[in-house]
Structure formats: C-alpha cells, structure tokens
Amino acid sequence: MLGRLLDWIRGRKQWQGDDETARRCAVIASGGEPTHSVVLRLDPGAMENPDVDVRWEIEKTLRALHPDVLFYDDGYGFARHSDAMLLSYATNEPMRLVEALVAVLNRSQMSGNQLATAAMVAIGPRDGQSQAGQEFANHRVVYPPQEAGSLLPD
16 A cells, blocks of 8 residues: 555656645655654854745755655744744654755855854654744754754754
8 A cells, every 4th residue: 555655646746735745755654754853953143145045945955966865844933042043854764864964054055155054953853742932942963063962052
C-alpha cells in the first residue's frame, strides 16, 4: 500500500498546493510522523538585506542541491525577545537535514546575504504538546560549532 501511495504522489500532476502535501507524505512514508524539528534562526542584524523572502530561497536551494533529504516546511515565526526569524522544518533525519542546511548556508550569498554569519541551526524533538511561544524551548544548537549544545536563543 505504501508503495502505491508513493507511486501516486510521484506520478500525478501537481499544483502548487500539492507540493507541501507530497513532501509531508514522503516524510511520513520514510518512517512515520516526523520525529524532529530543525530550526534555522536568522539574525537580521547580521544580514545585509534582511528580507523574509530569503525563506523561500533557502528551501528552494536546499531542495535543488539535496533532493534526497526528506523534510517539510513546518512554519516560521519570530523570536520573542529579538528580531530573529525562525524557520522550522520537520524531518525523520535531523542530522542529514542539518548537514545539507549548513552546506547551503555556507555555499554562497542569497538575496544579497552571507547567511552563515547570521545563522544558528538547532535540533529538538517535534512535539505537538508545546505551548505557544515554547515550541523551540528544548532545541539545542548544532551550528555554529562554537555554540553547539546551548539552548536556541529566543
């Protein structure tokens, strides 16, 4: 049955809204509900051109360069105590996603920004029980290396 579902997802003509549904199905098919949340924190103060549209450019580049890494966009928001933008991705393969994401951040400029210097990446369990504003309270930084192990700043 799972094989037929994947064949159906791959074979049908998709409209724009189906892209995210297909990505969610692929993650679920790879091992059930996503187990982890990977958060990219971007500090606009460290960016030349802080623009929310960089969100789409990051995901587009990530998917183009690493099509085998399964994840889906799990939303975005802003930190409560700073101007940082938080991009969240759901996955069953957090370390593979982090490696791909860091490679994209270090690759080149996007939207006029050198993102590696403005970025932090953190991993945490994906938990539907978190209260609003506490979704990333238990996420631990894995990038940059000098911050590894610390809690993701809010």
